[in-house]
Amino acid sequence: MAAAVFGTTLTINGIIMISFAHGAAICLMIYAFGHISGAHINPAVTIAMMITRNINIKDGAGYIGAQIVGAIVAALAHKAILPEAGAKVNFGTQGGPSDLLNHSVASGLAVEIILTFFLVTTIFMAAVHRKAAAGMAGIAIGGMIFLIHLVGVPLTGASVNPARTFGPALVSGYWNDHWIYWVGPIVGAVIAGLIMQHVYVKKAEKEAKVT
Numbered sequence: 001m002a003a004a005v006f007g008t009t010l011t012i013n014g015i016i017m018i019s020f021a022h023g024a025a026i027c028l029m030i031y032a033f034g035h036i037s038g039a040h041i042n043p044a045v046t047i048a049m050m051i052t053r054n055i056n057i058k059d060g061a062g063y064i065g066a067q068i069v070g071a072i073v074a075a076l077a078h079k080a081i082l083p084e085a086g087a088k089v090n091f092g093t094q095g096g097p098s099d100l101l102n103h104s105v106a107s108g109l110a111v112e113i114i115l116t117f118f119l120v121t122t123i124f125m126a127a128v129h130r131k132a133a134a135g136m137a138g139i140a141i142g143g144m145i146f147l148i149h150l151v152g153v154p155l156t157g158a159s160v161n162p163a164r165t166f167g168p169a170l171v172s173g174y175w176n177d178h179w180i181y182w183v184g185p186i187v188g189a190v191i192a193g194l195i196m197q198h199v200y201v202k203k204a205e206k207e208a209k210v211t
Contacts, residue, residue, distance in 0.1 A: 010153070010154065015149070015150060015153050015154060016150070018149055018153055019145075019146045019147075019148075019149035019150040019153065020146060022145050022146065022149050023142045023143060023144075023145040023146030023147075023149070024142060024146075025142075026041075026138075026141060026142045026145045027138045027139060027141065027142025027143075027145075028138070028142075029041065030127075030137055030138035030141060030142065031138045034127075034137065034138070037063070038055070038127075040055075040063040040067070041067055041070070041161070041163075042067065042160070042161040042162075042163065042164070042185075042189075043063075043064045043067050043068070043161070043162045043163050043185075043186070044116055044120070044160065044161060044162055044185035044186045044188070044189035045119070045120060045123060045189055046060050046063045046064055046067070047060070047064075047186055047189060047190065048120050048189040048190050048192065048193030048194075049193065051190055051193060051194065052193045052194065052197040052201075054128060054197075064163075067163040068163050068166060068167070070163070070167075071163040071164055071166055071167025071168075072166075072167045072170055072171070073167075074167055075091050075092070075167035075168045075170065075171040075172075076171055078091045078092065078168070078171070079091055079171050087172070090168060090169070090172035090174040091168040091171050091172045092168040093165060093168040093169045093172050093174045094156060094157030094158075094159050094165050094177075094181055095157060095174075095176065095177075096108060096156070096157075096176050096177030096180065097111075097155070097156055097177065097180075098154060098155055098156065098157075100154055100155055101155055101156070105177060105180065108155070108156045108177065108180050108184070109180050109183060109184045110184075111152060111155050111156045111184070112152075112156055112159060112160065112180055112181060112183075112184025112185055112188065113184045113185075113187050113188035113191075114188065115148045115151070115152045115156075115158060115160050115184075115188065116160045116184065116185040116186075116187075116188030116189050116192070117188040117189070117191055117192040118144060118147075118148065118192075119141070119144055119145065119148060119160050119188075119189075119192075120188065120189045120192035120193055120196070121192045121195075121196055122140055122141055122144040123137075123141055124192065124193060124196035124197065124200070124201060125140075125196060125200065126140035126141060127141065128196070128197075128201055129196075129200060129201050129204055130201075130204050131204050148160060156180070156181075156184075159181040159184075159185060160185050160188075161181075161185060162181055162182045162185055162186065165178065165181035165182075166178075166181075166182075
């Protein structure tokens with residue numbers, strides 16, 4: 001039954017389901033926990049926030065620790081609930097650059113940098129910028145996550161989140177090209193964070209002080 005619903009290979013329907021599930025989950029988590037913790041669930045995003053001084057190092061380190069622990073627990077739960085089916089896909093671990101990229105590590109790294117750049121750009125402009133439309137952060141960020149996975153799943157698996165890849169990798173023991181999913185998202189996040197912070201966010205803050 002599961003094979004009939006989800007299939008055993010990556011199809012267009014499967015990509016759409018994966019993309020929608022990720023986007024919807026992130027959207028709902030932002031509305032559920034954004035007012036409590038800022039909905040920090042991605043070490044790359046948290047590092048960008050730390051570097052731009054939107055959060056302090058102590059809080060950032062705590063968030064990253066919690067993100068990694070949460071990812072491990074989630075992967076262990078996956079293994080406990082679906083041990084055989086999960087093992088076939090390494091419990092959700094990204095498999096490195098796909099054949100669409102000719103398995104090129106450089107291309108895979110570039111894809112993760114670009115995808116995370118767009119994610120963090122959206123976060124800064126929809127959630128950090130003081131003139132962002134109220135109440136729209138979850139929809140904007142969730143929508144970007146949907147698009148990122150729609151494009152990125154066939155290319156690299158679309159991690160854009162080091163913790164999301166680390167948990168399944170630890171549980172499955174599958175570490176192929178793992179470093180890509182740390183370096184790519186962090187580099188993309190930091191570049192986007194610095195640009196958005198210094199070009200747009202600070203400008204809005206200065207304008208607000210003047211008025």
